[in-house]
Amino acid sequence: MKIATFNINGIKARINALSDWLDEAQPDVALLQEIKSVDEAFPSEMFEEKGYNVVTHGQKSFNGVAILSKLPLEDVTRGLPILADGDEADEQARWIEATVVGKQAVRLCNLYLPNGNPVELTEDGQPVPGGKYAYKLRWMERMHARAQQLLAEEAPFLMAGDYNIIPQAEDAKRPQAWEGDAAYRPESHAMWRKLLNLGFTEAFRSRTFGAGHYSFWDYQAGAWNRDDGIRIDHFLLSPQCADLLLDCQIDKEVRGREKPSDHVPVWVELDL
């Protein structure tokens, strides 16, 4: 089973690019982020005609996630659970879960992690409460709690999407340019490791080593032409899911096409 993640940066602007990529890459499942559309405006019919089931969790203008799947999507839930006193339901559409059943069932968590910039810090270096960076870190804390719940089931599941996290220096062409950025700050790296340390396998790095592998190139300053990219789109696999991993690749060439997203698809092949 081929499962892909793809931040499309707006469904209206990406209809053709997305359609073409689906036709040739033929993923069984596509986890989409930044659909930037309300549910009613998402062109589900176009994907249903290609044989996909479609579920969305959208909002106006920003964010929004969707799942396309050739297999039925079961037990769909939207949003991260409210996990602590004082937590409010997330008004931002960034998380959707569903289960697909191949040889066995696998739970799919599709996420669009907050960007977190600009970073605002207090005088003693703490993220300003209510600021975008504090929201990112708090969101990661909630995601961590949800991951713990799912791990307790000891069944295959994955969490994939746009993490807005550059894991290591080798994941950026110019790492020094990202120092201080919400995707590369120490607090962000600490939360990323805290997630991984629950026992996840980062699919791409379990198979490919070394620098020069990116999933995002900014539209600005000729980043694509200079291959000035970062790797921020990831798959985290639960132990039972990692055992099923056959392959993980980045569809880099998609970035060089007509009217591209600033992200490219990343996919895993699972023995399912």
Added chain:
DNA sequence: ATGTCCTTGGCTCAAGGA
């Protein structure tokens, strides 16, 4: 650090987000 793109409001450009 900014050589861009996407969205919306209610236009023909500006602002916010990334």
